[in-house]
Amino acid sequence: MRDTLYCVICVLTTCLLGVLASRYVTHMWILAFFESLQTHFGIACIFAAALALLLRRHWYAMLMLCVAIGITGHSVLMLRAHAVDAAPQTAVPSYRLLSFNVDGDNFDNSQRIGDLIANSKADVVEIFEAPPVLSQMQRLTAIYPYRIGCGVMMEECDSLLLSKRPFVSQSVQSLSGLWKNRFIMATIDMDGHNIAFASAHLTKPYFDDFHDDELHALSDILKVTREPVLLAGDFNASVCEPDMQAFLSRDGLQHVFPEPATWPVEAAGFGIAIDHVFARPPLRLKSVQRIADAMGSNHYGLITDFTIAP
Structure with missing residues (x-):
């Protein structure tokens, strides 16, 4: 049962990571929903990979965890890429x-x-x-x-x-x-x-x-x-x-x-x-x-x- 659950988690997480990673190869409009939610799905993959690692200490689970962290981290960098510090609340005119x-x-x-x-x-x-x-x-x-x-x-x-x-x-x-x-x-x-x-x-x-x-x-x-x-x-x-x-x-x-x-x-x-x-x-x-x-x-x-x- 433990091995079966591990395999199911690995398959589902790999599929989701594959969808998220596709943006680095090509932009497909049909996957736009996943691109907008990259941070959310990335965090979900981190938890899934960590769970798989707890179920079985295997290199593939560790690889999934590293990829999930990388994809999630990059999404945060993109969210910040065009951000600037807010002007002071006292700035005028307002x-x-x-x-x-x-x-x-x-x-x-x-x-x-x-x-x-x-x-x-x-x-x-x-x-x-x-x-x-x-x-x-x-x-x-x-x-x-x-x-x-x-x-x-x-x-x-x-x-x-x-x-x-x-x-x-x-x-x-x-x-x-x-x-x-x-x-x-x-x-x-x-x-x-x-x-x-x-x-x-x-x-x-x-x-x-x-x-x-x-x-x-x-x-x-x-x-x-x-x-x-x-x-x-x-x-x-x-x-x-x-x-x-x-x-x-x-x-x-x-x-x-x-x-x-x-x-x-x-x-x-x-x-x-x-x-x-x-x-x-x-x-x-x-x-x-x-x-x-x-x-x-x-x-x-x-x-x-x-x-x-x-």
Whole structure:
């Protein structure tokens, strides 16, 4: 029985390690789910290999343990690769962004979501899967008179950007042919500093190559954007993803470490960060915090405080 259990653990762990290691040979979109969860699966493999080693002192179990530690360690390095130290909380000027995928069918919590937006003290709000917010627009317009999305500049109501300050320029674009108008960019004068607020909602990475194509389209937009950029959105992937790593490198974007886990909400802090906030210097992130209550959504929202480096 002991040997049988050892063999079963070894077979299952080897298969999982093989899937995780495939990224070092080629990037296959069908395995994107495992790439985003590389840290989690890697830790699971460490425990499995350690259990196998306890069952039987054998070189193969030790080899599995070493490989699992290496893969997990590399995932942590990738999570940190484009992270920078947060700016001091006392840094000025200080601005705030609220970004939140509220779930397009989450109409039962429209009032609570409206309360969150109204009380957030955010200068700019970016909402994804926005239909539940439409019933709150009358009272929100009093706080955020400037708006893009849900009938303004586009008929679609997936992405919505609200601002307390007028737009210097604004644009709406499609990142791929799969979904229309899921990218918004608005340049806003923040006390004499023009800042480009970008909002992106990407396709799931295991839908063929659309995710990678959308990231390249996003890079094409950002490389001709001269203003400091604050990019927030539902990327449906962690920064461990190979195409996310390449995207961050191409565009010089930075994030905090560790990023707050936003999905799935049932996992709370043990989930993964697929909703991100990226800044390009001279912008510096002061903090990126997860809202306490997902309010019926399958994502947690993020409150981001940031500053402009002198």
